[in-house]
Amino acid sequence: xxxxxxxxxxxxxxxxxxxxxxxxxxxxxxxxxxxxxxxxxxxxxxxxxxxxxxxxxxxxxxxxxxxxxxxxxxxxxxxxxxxxxxxxxxxxxxxxxxxxxxxxxxxxxxxxxxxxxxxxxxxxxxxxxxxxxxxxxxxxxxxxxxxxxxxxxxxxxxxxxxxxxxxxxxxxxxxxxxxxxxxxxxxxxxxxxxxxxxxxxxxxxxxxxxxxxxxxxxxxxxxxxxxxxxxxxxxxxxxxxxxxxxxxxxxxxxxxxxxxxxxxxxxxxxxxxxxxxxxxxxxxxxxxxxxxxxxxxxxxxxxxxxxxxxxxxxxxxxxxxxxxxxxxxxxxxxxxxxxxxxxxxxxxxxxxxxxxxxxxxxxxx
Ligand SMILES: Cc1cc2nc3c(=O)[nH]c(=O)nc-3n(C[C@H](O)[C@H](O)[C@H](O)COP(=O)(O)O)c2cc1C
Numbered sequence: 001x002x003x004x005x006x007x008x009x010x011x012x013x014x015x016x017x018x019x020x021x022x023x024x025x026x027x028x029x030x031x032x033x034x035x036x037x038x039x040x041x042x043x044x045x046x047x048x049x050x051x052x053x054x055x056x057x058x059x060x061x062x063x064x065x066x067x068x069x070x071x072x073x074x075x076x077x078x079x080x081x082x083x084x085x086x087x088x089x090x091x092x093x094x095x096x097x098x099x100x101x102x103x104x105x106x107x108x109x110x111x112x113x114x115x116x117x118x119x120x121x122x123x124x125x126x127x128x129x130x131x132x133x134x135x136x137x138x139x140x141x142x143x144x145x146x147x148x149x150x151x152x153x154x155x156x157x158x159x160x161x162x163x164x165x166x167x168x169x170x171x172x173x174x175x176x177x178x179x180x181x182x183x184x185x186x187x188x189x190x191x192x193x194x195x196x197x198x199x200x201x202x203x204x205x206x207x208x209x210x211x212x213x214x215x216x217x218x219x220x221x222x223x224x225x226x227x228x229x230x231x232x233x234x235x236x237x238x239x240x241x242x243x244x245x246x247x248x249x250x251x252x253x254x255x256x257x258x259x260x261x262x263x264x265x266x267x268x269x270x271x272x273x274x275x276x277x278x279x280x281x282x283x284x285x286x287x288x289x290x291x292x293x294x295x296x297x298x299x300x301x302x303x304x305x306x307x308x309x310x311x312x313x314x315x316x317x318x319x320x321x322x323x324x325x326x327x328x329x330x331x332x333x334x335x336x337x338x339x340x341x342x343x344x345x346x347x348x349x350x351x352x353x354x355x356x357x358x359x360x361x362x363x364x365x
Pocket of ligand 1: 183186335336
């Protein structure tokens with residue numbers, strides 16, 4: 001080994017602590033070292049964490065060997081063996097490695113959490129890909145069904161119920177014309193009627209509701225659960241300027257096409273803060289907060305990359321709302337950028353089972 005090269009901790013290291021020892025009485029953790037989180041390595045000696053900490057800023061081989069000698073109270077030969085093992089397994093890498101250089105930008109731009117997530121969720125096994133598709137999926141979901149009941153497909157909220165008027169027809173405008181007129185608005189005026197809210201929510205949630213009914217109409221049929229798009233999200237309309245509906249926070253229940261009144265009042269200031277200070281969101285007639293219930297997907301999709309799908313899924317759902325609003329000649333604004341903790345408090349959510357994922361504001365020009 002060259003004395004001149006510096007080594008540093010692998011930026012992909014993540015420690016998953018467990019109070020339950022895996023296979024010994026010693027302190028135990030799984031260390032994810034590379035792109036594939038399945039390739040976890042076990043570290044059972046707590047002193048090794050001191051070594052990894054020492055190498056965070058980069059150290060030459062010999063100095064690193066001295067740290068190991070001191071921390072582990074071993075002789076030079078054993079320290080060299082330990083160090084070689086750490087290098088071989090990728091816990092420690094050359095500071096100037098191409099690999100590290102390629103990740104540097106992510107670190108310098110504060111994207112380090114995203115780097116790990118992006119890399120660790122690139123290639124995972126999906127039940128849909130295993131062997132004979134239908135049989136494998138069916139067997140897997142049956143196993144999950146035998147273990148536990150799936151979570152409810154709609155948030156269970158309490159409060160007075162308010163049935164919405166029947167949704168109106170959408171105008172006979174060709175989709176291409178709706179797409180051409182779609183655009184982000186950053187100024188709003190005017191109020192909104194319950195009839196418009198009804199039409200917006202109906203066309204936004206129609207497929208979600210079809211999927212929920214498909215799953216629930218034969219809940220013991222495991223394959224029904226595969227039709228899962230849109231079902232993980234709840235919609236909370238926050239009416240800021242209602243015509244015939246009082247301003248306040250509501251939850252939408254597609255099955256009954258009704259709202260639950262969570263709290264009446266004027267919440268412009270709260271909504272502006274939730275939208276990280278974007279003032280025009282407070283001028284909208286109604287702001288729809290999309291909340292994703294992660295538990296609903298975790299029950300059947302047991303791999304982290306499903307979070308990617310959920311973000312795409314909620315965007316598709318939100319865009320149904322945006323296009324419906326455009327077809328109805330309403331202005332809209334969208335953003336997934338919110339103060340998550342404020343939404344959780346505002347809607348009385350249960351983090352991290354569920355969380356805010358999208359905001360769409362609708363109003364007049
Ligand atoms: C994922 C996403 C996040 C966005 N977040 C914001 C935002 O926080 N603030 C904002 O003013 N616009 C936001 N926008 C709107 C874009 O800036 C806008 O869509 C873009 O300027 C294109 O304009 P158009 O929507 O009129 O076609 C967001 C758009 C997307 C797709």
